[in-house]
Amino acid sequence: MGTTGRRLRADAERSVRTILEAAERLLRENPGATMEQIAEAAGVARATVHRRFASREALIETMTISAWQEIAEAVDAARPYTAPPLVAMHQATANVLQIKSGWRFALGALPQSGAEAARIHDEVMAKCDVVFTRAREAGLLRQDADPLWARQVYLALIGEAAHSSAAAKPLSGGDLDALATRVIDTLLHGLAPHRPT
Amino acid sequence: MGTTGRRLRADAERSVRTILEAAERLLRENPGATMEQIAEAAGVARATVHRRFASREALIETMTISAWQEIAEAVDAARPYTAPPLVAMHQATANVLQIKSGWRFALGALPQSGAEAARIHDEVMAKCDVVFTRAREAGLLRQDADPLWARQVYLALIGEAAHSSAAAKPLSGGDLDALATRVIDTLLHGLAPHRPT
DNA sequence: GATATCTGCAACACTCACGTCTCAGTTAAC
DNA sequence: GTTAACTGAGACGTGAGTGTTGCAGATATC
Numbered sequence: 001m002g003t004t005g006r007r008l009r010a011d012a013e014r015s016v017r018t019i020l021e022a023a024e025r026l027l028r029e030n031p032g033a034t035m036e037q038i039a040e041a042a043g044v045a046r047a048t049v050h051r052r053f054a055s056r057e058a059l060i061e062t063m064t065i066s067a068w069q070e071i072a073e074a075v076d077a078a079r080p081y082t083a084p085p086l087v088a089m090h091q092a093t094a095n096v097l098q099i100k101s102g103w104r105f106a107l108g109a110l111p112q113s114g115a116e117a118a119r120i121h122d123e124v125m126a127k128c129d130v131v132f133t134r135a136r137e138a139g140l141l142r143q144d145a146d147p148l149w150a151r152q153v154y155l156a157l158i159g160e161a162a163h164s165s166a167a168a169k170p171l172s173g174g175d176l177d178a179l180a181t182r183v184i185d186t187l188l189h190g191l192a193p194h195r196p197t
Numbered sequence: 198m199g200t201t202g203r204r205l206r207a208d209a210e211r212s213v214r215t216i217l218e219a220a221e222r223l224l225r226e227n228p229g230a231t232m233e234q235i236a237e238a239a240g241v242a243r244a245t246v247h248r249r250f251a252s253r254e255a256l257i258e259t260m261t262i263s264a265w266q267e268i269a270e271a272v273d274a275a276r277p278y279t280a281p282p283l284v285a286m287h288q289a290t291a292n293v294l295q296i297k298s299g300w301r302f303a304l305g306a307l308p309q310s311g312a313e314a315a316r317i318h319d320e321v322m323a324k325c326d327v328v329f330t331r332a333r334e335a336g337l338l339r340q341d342a343d344p345l346w347a348r349q350v351y352l353a354l355i356g357e358a359a360h361s362s363a364a365a366k367p368l369s370g371g372d373l374d375a376l377a378t379r380v381i382d383t384l385l386h387g388l389a390p391h392r393p394t
Numbered sequence: 395g396a397t398a399t400c401t402g403c404a405a406c407a408c409t410c411a412c413g414t415c416t417c418a419g420t421t422a423a424c
Numbered sequence: 425g426t427t428a429a430c431t432g433a434g435a436c437g438t439g440a441g442t443g444t445t446g447c448a449g450a451t452a453t454c
Contacts, residue, residue, distance in 0.1 A: 009422055009429055031228075034411065045432045050413060145388045152361065153383055156353040164349065186350055190387035191342050206399055206452055231441065242402045247443060 016052050018042045020063055027060075028105040035059075064111050067103035068120040074099050080127045085135040086184075092131065093158060094180035100162040101171055125151070140188065150187075157183045213249050215239045217260055224257075225302040232256075261308050264300035265317040271296050277324045282332040283381075289328065290355065291377035297359040298368055322348070337385065347384075354380045 008016065022042035026033040035056055039046040053059035074095035078088050100107055111117035132150055135141050141150060161179045165171055205213070219239035223230040232253055236243040250256035271292035275285050297304055308314035329347055332338050338347060358376045362368055 011422065012430060015430085035413090036411075046412095047414085047433080048431060051430085054413090056412075139390065141388050142390045149357075149361070149379065149383075150388050152357045153354065153388065156357050157350065160346075160349045160353050164346070182346065186346075186387065188387045188389040190383065190385045191338050191347050191350065192385040193336065193339050208452065209400060212400085232443090233441075243442095244403080244444085245401060248400085251443090253442075 012052070015042075015044060015048060019044060019049055019052060019059070020066065023059060023063060024103060024105050031105070060106075061115065061117065063103070063106040064115070064117040065120070067099070067106035068111065068117045068124070070099045070103070071096060071107070072120050072124050075124055075127050080131045085131060085138045085140055088131050089135060089184055090177075090180050092128075093183050094176045096158060097162055097165070097176055097179055097183075098171060100158065101165050104162060128154075154183075154187055157187055209249070212239075212241060212245060216241060216246055216249060216256070217263065220256060220260060221300060221302050228302070257303075258312065258314065260300070260303040261312070261314040262317070264296070264303035265308065265314045265321070267296045267300070268293060268304070269317050269321050272321055272324050277328045282328060282335045282337055285328050286332060286381055287374075287377050289325075290380050291373045293355060294359055294362070294373055294376055294380075295368060297355065298362050301359060325351070351380075351384055354384055 019038065019042045023033075023038045026038050026041050035049055036046050038059075039049045042049070049059070053062060075092050077095055078092035080088050080092060083091065111121050128151060129147065132141065132147060132154075136143065136145065161183050165175065165179060216235065216239045220230075220235045223235050223238050232246055233243050235256075236246045239246070246256070250259065272289050274292055275289035277285050277289060280288065308318050325348060326344065329338065329344060329351075333340065333342070358380050362372065362376060
C-alpha cells in the first residue's frame, strides 16, 4: 500500500484519508471494530475500503506508518540536535502531543519489529535518547539516572497527557504548551513541593 | 460464573485456576488469542473451558474481577488509612506491583462501567485518593498539584514498572522494594538532580 | 465401593467478518 | 467531450472461532 505503483486520482486520495481517519476514530474506542463499521463511519462502501487497503492488516499498517512518520517530523521540527535541551524537550513534547492525540490507536502498541513503522520508531527513539543525553550533560537529569527508565517515564507521561486531552479535540496551541510544561515539569521535578534553594 | 450455585469438585477448581492463568499468559501477548489456544496452553480440552466459563466474555470478566480483588487486598494490606502516607504508598506500590505483574492483561484496560470489576476498581481508586490526600497534607505533595494528574502519573509509573519487570517472572521481595522505591521517588522528585538543601 | 462429578474427544450448527467479483453509474483528468 | 478511474450496491465463497452436545472413561467424594 501507499507506495503502490500509479498515483491515485484526487477523489481516491480523499477516500484514503477519510478511511484512515475513521479507522483511527473507531479503533481507538474498539480495537475490534469491523471493516464494515469503519467503512460506514467513513461514509464509504465496504468494498471501497478493500479496494484501497488489501486487508485489515494492511490498513492498520498504513495507519501506523503514517502516524510514526508524523511523529518523526514532529521530533525533527524541535531540532533535537541543536536546540538547547530544555527547549528541544519542550518543543518536541508539544509537537508529539499534538500528533499523538490524533493517532492514539495507531501509536498505541509499538510496531512489530521488521515492519517499516518499526524502523521509524527506532529512529525516533534514538533521537529521543540523544536529547536525554544532552539534557543529562546540561545538568537537567541526574548523572546516575537509568536512561531506559527515564525514557520510559517520559513516554508514559506523554501518553497520559495525550490521554487526558481526549475530550478536547482540536487542542489549541496554549493547551499544548501547558500540557508540555506539565509533562516536562513532572518528569524533572515530580510532584513533591520544591525544596527551598 | 464464580458464584454460580454448587461448590466445584477439587479437580474442577484446579482446572479453573489453570485456565485463568493460561488465559492471562496468552492474552497478555496476543489479546486475540483463541479459546482453543488458551485451552491448549492450559493443558485442557476446549470443551472444558466452555464448561467452566459460559463464554469468552465471561472468562475475561472472571479474570478481571479476580485480578481487581487481589489488587484491592494488596492495597488494604498497606493500611492506607492509618499507616504514615509515605509508608502506605511504598507498601501499596510494592504489593500492587506484585499483583500487577501477574495480571497484566486482566488489569490492562479499565473495567467497563457497570461490571462488578468496575465497582472494585472504583473502591481502589478511592483509597488511592485517600492516600494521596493524606500525603499532600503531610507535605509530601505540592498543595497545588492536580489530584487527577497525580493519580494518573502514579498509575502510569506503576504500569511502567510492572512492564519492565516482564522478564523476571517471580519478582523477589528485594526487586519489589527497589521498584517501589523507584516509582515513589520518581513520582515525588522526578529525574532532575536533587537541589542542594 | 457406590455415586456424582469431571474430563477428553469428536462431531455439529451457527455466526460473523473477511476478501472477491461484477456491473451500472458517477466523477476527475487530459 | 472523451477516456480512464473511482464508487456503491449486492451477491458470493470461505475460513475461523464460538458454543453445544453425547458418550465413554477417569477421578473425587462420601
